[in-house]
Amino acid sequence: MKAAGQLALDAASARGVTYADARVVSIRNRSLTTKNGRVGHASESESLGIGVRVIAEGAWGFAASADLSRAAVEATAARAVGIARASARVKKEDVRLAPEPAAVAEWTTPYKVDPFTTSVEQNLDLLLKVDAEMRAVAGVTLAETGMNFQREESWFLSSEGARIHQTKYSTGAGCTAYAFAGSEIQKRSYPNSFGGQWQNRGYELIEEMKLVENARRVAEEAVALHQAEQCPEGRATIILDSSQLSLQIHESIGHPIELDRVLGMEANFAGTSFLTLEKLGNLRYASDLVNVVADARQEHGPGLGTFAYDDEGVAAQSTPIITNGRFTGYLSSRETAHAIGAARSGGTLRAEGWNRLPMIRMTNVSILPGERPLSLKELIAATDDGIYMQTNKSWSIDDKRYNFQFGCEIAWEIKHGKLARMLKNPSYSGITTEFWNSMDAICSRDEWMLWGTPNCGKGQPQQVVGTGHGASPARFRNIRVGSAYS
Amino acid sequence: MLTKEQAADIFGRIRRFSSAEEVEAIFTGSRFALTRFANNTIHQNVEEENSIVSIRTNFGGRTARATANQFDDNSLRRAVTASENLARVQAPDPDFLPMPDSREAHGGTGETPVAPSSRFFEQTAAITPSDRAEVVKSIVSVAGKHKLTTAGIYSNLESGEGIFNSRGLANWHRQTLAEISITMLAGDSSGWQKLNSPDVRNLDPARLAETAARKAVESAHPREIAPGKYTVILEPAAVLDIVGFMFWDFGGVSILDQRSFLNDRIGTKLFGENINICDDAQHPLQSGSPFDGEGMRRRRVQLVESGVVKRVVYARGTARKMKNSEYAAKVGPIEPTGHGFPLPNEMGEMPMNVVFEAAGKTQSVEQMIASTERGVLVTRLWYIREVDPYEKIVTGMTRDGTFLVENGKVQCGLRNFRFNESLISMLSNVDAMSVPVRAAGEESFDMVVPAMKVREFNFTEATKF
Numbered sequence: 001m002k003a004a005g006q007l008a009l010d011a012a013s014a015r016g017v018t019y020a021d022a023r024v025v026s027i028r029n030r031s032l033t034t035k036n037g038r039v040g041h042a043s044e045s046e047s048l049g050i051g052v053r054v055i056a057e058g059a060w061g062f063a064a065s066a067d068l069s070r071a072a073v074e075a076t077a078a079r080a081v082g083i084a085r086a087s088a089r090v091k092k093e094d095v096r097l098a099p100e101p102a103a104v105a106e107w108t109t110p111y112k113v114d115p116f117t118t119s120v121e122q123n124l125d126l127l128l129k130v131d132a133e134m135r136a137v138a139g140v141t142l143a144e145t146g147m148n149f150q151r152e153e154s155w156f157l158s159s160e161g162a163r164i165h166q167t168k169y170s171t172g173a174g175c176t177a178y179a180f181a182g183s184e185i186q187k188r189s190y191p192n193s194f195g196g197q198w199q200n201r202g203y204e205l206i207e208e209m210k211l212v213e214n215a216r217r218v219a220e221e222a223v224a225l226h227q228a229e230q231c232p233e234g235r236a237t238i239i240l241d242s243s244q245l246s247l248q249i250h251e252s253i254g255h256p257i258e259l260d261r262v263l264g265m266e267a268n269f270a271g272t273s274f275l276t277l278e279k280l281g282n283l284r285y286a287s288d289l290v291n292v293v294a295d296a297r298q299e300h301g302p303g304l305g306t307f308a309y310d311d312e313g314v315a316a317q318s319t320p321i322i323t324n325g326r327f328t329g330y331l332s333s334r335e336t337a338h339a340i341g342a343a344r345s346g347g348t349l350r351a352e353g354w355n356r357l358p359m360i361r362m363t364n365v366s367i368l369p370g371e372r373p374l375s376l377k378e379l380i381a382a383t384d385d386g387i388y389m390q391t392n393k394s395w396s397i398d399d400k401r402y403n404f405q406f407g408c409e410i411a412w413e414i415k416h417g418k419l420a421r422m423l424k425n426p427s428y429s430g431i432t433t434e435f436w437n438s439m440d441a442i443c444s445r446d447e448w449m450l451w452g453t454p455n456c457g458k459g460q461p462q463q464v465v466g467t468g469h470g471a472s473p474a475r476f477r478n479i480r481v482g483s484a485y486s
Numbered sequence: 487m488l489t490k491e492q493a494a495d496i497f498g499r500i501r502r503f504s505s506a507e508e509v510e511a512i513f514t515g516s517r518f519a520l521t522r523f524a525n526n527t528i529h530q531n532v533e534e535e536n537s538i539v540s541i542r543t544n545f546g547g548r549t550a551r552a553t554a555n556q557f558d559d560n561s562l563r564r565a566v567t568a569s570e571n572l573a574r575v576q577a578p579d580p581d582f583l584p585m586p587d588s589r590e591a592h593g594g595t596g597e598t599p600v601a602p603s604s605r606f607f608e609q610t611a612a613i614t615p616s617d618r619a620e621v622v623k624s625i626v627s628v629a630g631k632h633k634l635t636t637a638g639i640y641s642n643l644e645s646g647e648g649i650f651n652s653r654g655l656a657n658w659h660r661q662t663l664a665e666i667s668i669t670m671l672a673g674d675s676s677g678w679q680k681l682n683s684p685d686v687r688n689l690d691p692a693r694l695a696e697t698a699a700r701k702a703v704e705s706a707h708p709r710e711i712a713p714g715k716y717t718v719i720l721e722p723a724a725v726l727d728i729v730g731f732m733f734w735d736f737g738g739v740s741i742l743d744q745r746s747f748l749n750d751r752i753g754t755k756l757f758g759e760n761i762n763i764c765d766d767a768q769h770p771l772q773s774g775s776p777f778d779g780e781g782m783r784r785r786r787v788q789l790v791e792s793g794v795v796k797r798v799v800y801a802r803g804t805a806r807k808m809k810n811s812e813y814a815a816k817v818g819p820i821e822p823t824g825h826g827f828p829l830p831n832e833m834g835e836m837p838m839n840v841v842f843e844a845a846g847k848t849q850s851v852e853q854m855i856a857s858t859e860r861g862v863l864v865t866r867l868w869y870i871r872e873v874d875p876y877e878k879i880v881t882g883m884t885r886d887g888t889f890l891v892e893n894g895k896v897q898c899g900l901r902n903f904r905f906n907e908s909l910i911s912m913l914s915n916v917d918a919m920s921v922p923v924r925a926a927g928e929e930s931f932d933m934v935v936p937a938m939k940v941r942e943f944n945f946t947e948a949t950k951f
Contacts, residue, residue, distance in 0.1 A: 035743075035832045036743075039576050039830065041550075041832055042576065044551075044552045044553070044565075045540075045553035045554070046561070046564070047538075048556055049536065049555065059528065060528075061615075062530070062531065062533070064536075065534075065536070066536045066555045066556065083519075083531045083533060085615075086528075086614075086615035086616050087521075087615075089528075089616070089623065090619055090626060091528065092527050120572055121575045141744040142745055144832070178744070178745055183876055183877070185744070185875040185876045264525050264635065264637060264671070265524045265525070265529055265530075266524070267524055267635075267669050268638040268639060268667055268668070269639075271868075271885075355534045359530075394871040394873050394881065395871055396869045396870065396871045396883065398869070398883045398902060398904070399885050402950045403904055405904060405906075407873050425873075425874065431950065460522055461518070461520055461532075461641075483946045484881060484906050485873075485879070485906070486944075
């Protein structure tokens with residue numbers, strides 16, 4: 001793999017580029033699902049190839065090929081250079097990159113059990129047990145489970161001298177029970193929707209999830225929702241569980257802080273951002289209690305956005321995004337960092353695979369837990385009247401990331417500090433900065449969970465990558481609820 | 487790029503490496519290039535060549551799949567072994583079907599299905615980076631003329647896909663696709679257009695750019711009006727993206743799983759009298775292969791007729807399960823229709839070549855505007871997600887060109903709205919439709935859809951721009 005990368009750099013350099021990098025990537029994946037007591041699908045995949053990115057005549061070019069023969073790699077590099085020269089025909093300024101030391105490094109995701117050493121029988125046995133637990137509940141009309149593993153080995157080489165070899169593992173699993181009756185379909189997922197929980201870890205994550213132990217409970221909740229009252233419409237105090245808050249962070253903080261969006265580079269598809277440059281350091285994004293970081297370092301946790309180096313060779317960093325409520329940082333790349341006069345990239349450029357151009361992606365964008373000890377139970381006890389919502393069901397936000405609406409799978413009324421009756425079809429909506437400024441309590445470290453969002457789409461052609469989001473349950477005041485059914 | 491002959495050779499090696507009772511290989515090969523522009527410059531410009539083989543093995547009711555993109559013997563052996571290992575450990579599925587031979591897959595004489603010849607065009611395959619740069623330059627010049635900033639893409643794809651199995655099936659399909667998407671941005675407004683076609687000569691970049699620019703200019707200084715129920719005129723891309731959320735439910739498995747909004751509703755009049763929908767892979771404005779994930783010929787299926795949901799589509803296995811199910815008597819005709827996904831999968835099938843058929847007299851968008859006393863003209867919808875699976879309520883935003891219509895004229899741009907709208911309700915409230923066209927959006931697969939004038943469309947909130 002490394003030799004193919006060097007070959008590409010040599011071929012590009014010989015054609016007069018001012019910068020080149022090559023990523024040679026090998027991805028292996030296992031995906032298993034069950035449905036109503038049977039295997040839904042069972043598949044494995046392997047993908048190997050090279051992506052070559054160059055700057056020639058001050059413009060970018062990128063070409064990728066699955067063929068790693070000498071002739072094909074050289075041809076791929078030559079195509080990248082030709083594409084860059086075509087790009088140069090419609091440019092205003094030369095591309096410039098913020099400086100970055102050329103790293104030579106080796107890194108592997110820490111794990112206890114390589115998931116690919118576990119047997120398919122073992123994997124399916126667990127999923128079918130989870131499936132059986134859900135189907136044991138009368139009223140469940142569909143039970144689904146899933147498990148995924150991925151191993152991604154990559155070599156990054158640049159014309160500046162970087163030589164980085166990384167191997168990343170990610171693991172995910174979860175289950176969902178559906179109940180159709182009358183004129184309603186209700187569902188409950190564990191431990192989260194989007195296929196469950198996902199982290200950059202080994203099989204030990206699956207063993208810690210307690211899928212079998214929780215499957216029957218969520219199935220019972222799916223059935224019970226049919227008897228629940230509809231979530232009211234109006235203004236309310238809400239408490240969000242950590243998984244829903246993690247998606248709220250993803251959509252209303254993670255995406256608007258992407259500097260490529262801010263600079264208009266995503267205007268045609270993903271959109272732009274309300275966080276225009278003059279707001280950096282000045283905008284009161286949130287209440288004083290809100291501290292958010294974008295942290296790709298292993299010490300933040302094994303999130304889907306954890307790595308040692310990004311896909312243009314920049315070391316993992318922690319960037320303060322919101323500090324005591326004030327907007328303090330963007331997600332950046334070498335090109336966008338230079339564009340706003342920053343000294344260095346924030347190290348967030350990632351690609352879906354060898355055949356895609358790296359772009360700014362969320363790393364682990366997390367809200368830090370409250371410093372004062374506060375459990376979820378204590379937070380509910382301290383709430384006289386409100387709604388506690390769990391587990392995302394629907395999500396939508398405008399293309400500048402102002403107006404959002406989320407639906408959750410389940411909710412409970414809070415009355416006089418206690419959970420009262422169950423509510424179905426809960427939803428809430430608002431404007432990003434108004435919402436975050438209404439947060440008046442967040443639970444402490446014991447309630448904090450680093451969730452994985454495996455399905456974040458961005459770019460043209462679209463790339464789907466995983467992102468991480470740590471969150472504790474938190475309380476928000478005077479939020480519009482129930483408008484999804486208004 | 488991978489040819490049918492090369493694929494046949496690879497499949498021959500796969501068969502030699504496999505000890506399974508049956509073997510199937512699905513091939514996809516593509517050469518794809520995309521030039522992306524923003525801030526009136528080309529900022530990303532990519533090209534990719536890749537071929538994939540996906541191998542399925544069967545052992546007496548047990549099946550699994552493994553995929554590789556390297557075709558040397560070791561890689562193929564490893565993929566075959568992975569597929570076989572995944573299959574062998576499963577319990578046999580009593581509903582399992584052997585792979586189809588060509589007679590079953592194609593019907594009649596067993597002749598291989600072919601798409602209309604208009605789906606592969608050398609002119610599209612031959613587009614170069616320089617060609618794309620020249621088109622982008624012309625789009626940027628339109629932006630400059632109107633003092634706007636533009637962003638978008640221009641892409642071209644050449645692809646081949648095929649399916650071979652050990653019962654003699656050997657299908658192959660070649661296609662090209664060119665696509666242009668343009669956003670024009672002003673200080674507080676924007677406009678958008680997108681179109682694709684197998685034949686690049688059907689795309690008119692200058693016209694698309696001018697239309698997007700006009701929308702950006704005319705929606706400048708948008709007014710905010712209160713959310714509520716409005717008559718809306720949805721341009722075809724907006725129709726495409728919102729109605730796309732219901733077609734997962736038009737498959738047999740979704741009924742068997744009881745996760746469809748059509749549960750207990752097939753045969754009932756769910757939509758307005760003027761709603762007629764079919765799935766037709768051979769429609770002249772459609773694209774894609776004429777066979778499904780098992781190699782079965784894609785048949786034309788009338789899904790909705792005069793507002794009545796007539797039936798759903800089926801993969802082979804789903805049709806068999808449905809015939810033996812408690813729902814068999816209330817779902818209309820049950821037969822394999824050639825809409826299955828590659829096996830094994832848990833989703834079954836879906837209509838992917840949807841065509842809305844205009845009933846009665848059509849109206850152009852201009853005529854719809856002229857006949858509207860007060861309403862909202864919508865260019866595009868965005869970030870649509872399902873809120874309620876049975877009432878089929880979806881939420882989302884308007885984007886890139888939302889206008890107030892009063893007294894038969896477009897009056898001004900509007901700040902964008904959030905909607906929460908039931909598709910059942912929406913398709914019961916269609917007052918007028920245009921001639922259906924091939925439309926492309928971002929939330930759904932391409933379809934042939936009309937613009938629609940819809941009464942009482944439910945906007946629940948407005949945003950800040």
